[in-house]
Amino acid sequence: MERIVILTGAGISAESGLGTFRDKDGLWTRYDLADVATPDGFARNPRLVHDFYNARRANALDASPNDAHRALARLESEWSGELLIVTQNVDDLHERAGSRNVLHMHGELAGALCASCNHRWPAPRVMSPDAPCPSCGAPRTRPDIVWFGEIPYRMEEIAEALWQADLFVSIGTSGEVYPAAGFVQEAQAAGAETLEINLEPSRLPGLFDRAITGPATQAVPDWVAGLLA
Numbered sequence: 001m002e003r004i005v006i007l008t009g010a011g012i013s014a015e016s017g018l019g020t021f022r023d024k025d026g027l028w029t030r031y032d033l034a035d036v037a038t039p040d041g042f043a044r045n046p047r048l049v050h051d052f053y054n055a056r057r058a059n060a061l062d063a064s065p066n067d068a069h070r071a072l073a074r075l076e077s078e079w080s081g082e083l084l085i086v087t088q089n090v091d092d093l094h095e096r097a098g099s100r101n102v103l104h105m106h107g108e109l110a111g112a113l114c115a116s117c118n119h120r121w122p123a124p125r126v127m128s129p130d131a132p133c134p135s136c137g138a139p140r141t142r143p144d145i146v147w148f149g150e151i152p153y154r155m156e157e158i159a160e161a162l163w164q165a166d167l168f169v170s171i172g173t174s175g176e177v178y179p180a181a182g183f184v185q186e187a188q189a190a191g192a193e194t195l196e197i198n199l200e201p202s203r204l205p206g207l208f209d210r211a212i213t214g215p216a217t218q219a220v221p222d223w224v225a226g227l228l229a
Contacts, residue, residue: 002081005165005192006072007183011199012174012216016063018091021179032162042115046142048128053143054126056090057109065097068171068220073098075224084161086154086172088180090145105152105180109211111144120144165192167208172216175202184208197223 010018035041036052065073068071076083076099085094090109094102094105112123119135123143131141147153163167168187175181177198184207186192194206197219212219 003161004075004079004081004083004169005169005183005187006083006085006171007088007180008072008094008170009173009180012068012220013063013066013091013093014172015068015215015217016066016093017207018059018063018089018093024031033148037145038149039147042142042147049142049182053145055108057123057127057143059098059186060091060093060109063091063093065093065153067218068216069093069097069181071221071224073194075228076101077182078228086158086180086183088177090212103154103158103160103218105154105208106144107143107145107153109143109145113144114138115140115142129229134198147219155179158183158184160187162192163190165190167195168192169195169197170208171220172199175207195223 020220031052035045036049042049072085072094083101083180085099087094087102087104090104090106092108092110110123113119114133114136116138117133117136121134121149127141127143129141130139132139133141133164161181165187165188168184170184173180175184188194194210195209196202196211196214197216198211199215200227201213202211212223
């Protein structure tokens with residue numbers, strides 16, 4: 001086994017204090033996703049969208065990597081083969097833990113994007129809809145986040161990595177949102193072994209070759225230690 005592709009979702013960052021979509025009383029529950037996570041919502045009320053993502057950015061900046069993030073960074077450092085983390089998360093906790101080979105398929109809170117010319121630049125802690133693009137000057141700054149109805153980033157690279165993978169691991173994701181939900185089938189079609197690490201058993205039993213259940217901060221370090229032993 002040489003090539004490992006790891007998909008991470010909100011469950012790996014939840015223990016760092018970053019809520020998932022389904023958290024009761026979490027940040028997401030106070031907003032309608034159609035208003036803050038779609039191109040139409042941004043067109044209707046860009047200030048509301050920026051307020052939402054400013055809150056998420058502040059939350060992420062104040063959070064710290066947990067033992068699961070650090071374990072994956074250790075695996076990347078010590079694994080003799082290739083390792084790629086594909087994350088659905090928009091925080092930078094993988095990178096702050098020390099991981100380097102990370103693809104953010106849904107964008108990053110740390111990025112700003114011009115809706116006019118597609119120029120990208122580092123986002124300030126607080127963004128405003130009135131801020132001009134540093135390239136074209138248009139006041140159409142938006143978070144560099146993939147919204148519902150938009151195509152995730154780096155899909156060709158991800159597809160190639162899945163095709164070459166010897167092991168595919170899904171950590172902390174519900175497996176219900178496409179295209180990420182289809183990654184396990186793509187990896188299996190290419191002959192990879194598949195493993196799910198999640199807080200609770202999958203709603204689709206039998207989809208993975210193996211499953212480990214438990215909190216990410218316990219399950220991921222234990223799995224990494226066993227793999228490297």
